[in-house]
Amino acid sequence: MIRDPKDLKRYEPAERANHWVVGISFILLALSGLAFFHPAFYPLTQLFGGPVWTRILHPYLGVLMALSFAALSFRFWHLNKMTPADKAWLGRVGEMVSGDDHNMPEQGKYNGGQKVLFWALIGCMSLIAVSGLLIWRAWFGFDITLVRLGAVVHAAAAAVMIGLIMVHVYAAIWVKGTIRAMWYGTVTRAWAKQHHRGWYRQVTGK
Ligand code: HEM
Structure with a gap:
């Protein structure tokens, strides 16, 4: 690369x-x-x-x-606050999924889809962590009803999170030029202009 x-x-x-x-x-x-x-x-x-x-x-x-x-x-956290532009972007996500993202509303560092995923991950992760502690019987001795409830919540939230991460990884691979952001820390100017125009203008001043 x-x-x-x-x-x-x-x-x-x-x-x-x-x-x-x-x-x-x-x-x-x-x-x-x-x-x-x-x-x-x-x-x-x-x-x-x-x-x-x-x-x-x-x-x-x-x-x-x-x-x-x-x-x-x-x-x-602060980069994932939902704005009206994100809601407009989400309303037209069908265009992007069908392969035409040229007329999508301008996005900041993250788009509406990434933000929804971020908050969904926070929800799943909180449920998985709390329920995981409830069922960690090597260290804790919670009431058996709580342990049973914890086991169900843990498995269900983990299944949802595996699905969310599959979407996250698919999107990172599918939007060409994204994975390198996590390898090298950089993206091309063309990538930024195409997918996150607001962020591009903010960091380049153009
Ligand atoms: C294991 C395979 C994974 C790959 C290949 C991957 C790839 C990436 C890439 C390329 C980005 C940069 C996207 C951008 O800058 O637009 C990113 C961002 C991010 N990833 Fe991952 N990721 C993986 C796993 C995870 C997991 C397991 C989590 C959390 C449970 C996670 C949470 C995030 C978050 C929070 C961001 C920042 C986006 C935001 O804040 O909205 N990733 N990931």
Whole structure:
């Protein structure tokens, strides 16, 4: 991938490192969590040193993801506030999905879709973290009714979050030139002008 000195900085190294800790811990949690969810996924426990180690490691990885996601969301909180332009963008999202994003309303650093995803992730992550603590019986001894409720909420919120992250990763790959923002911290000027014109004007003054 060719990098140009005229490229625009989109992420600081600390932001990218924070994002990748969240991303990698999420993948490990999804693999180990699916192994508990259905026998078809049970062989995945071999990736973690067998079933006992999978059972021990999963909640600690969960703590890592919850804390690193909390840090990530504090960093990006102010950039995800919904504006009337975002609502207009969401109202015309069909045009973009059908492949024509040339006349979409102007966007700041993030578009309406990214913002909806951000708040949905906050909701899922909160449910997963609280319910995870309820069912972490190695450390806590909550009432069995709460543990049962926690198990259902944990599995349901995790299933929704796996779906949301599939959309997130698909969008990052589908919108050409986006993934490099998280590898190198930069994007091309053409990418910024095309997908986030408001942000482009803000950082370039043009
Ligand atoms: C594991 C594969 C993942 C890939 C390939 C990926 C890729 C990316 C890319 C390329 C961006 C930059 C988008 C832009 O600047 O417009 C981004 C932003 C972001 N990612 Fe990920 N990501 C992954 C996992 C995750 C996970 C697991 C989470 C959270 C649970 C997450 C949360 C975020 C957030 C919050 C942003 C900033 C967007 C916003 O604040 O609205 N990502 N990701």
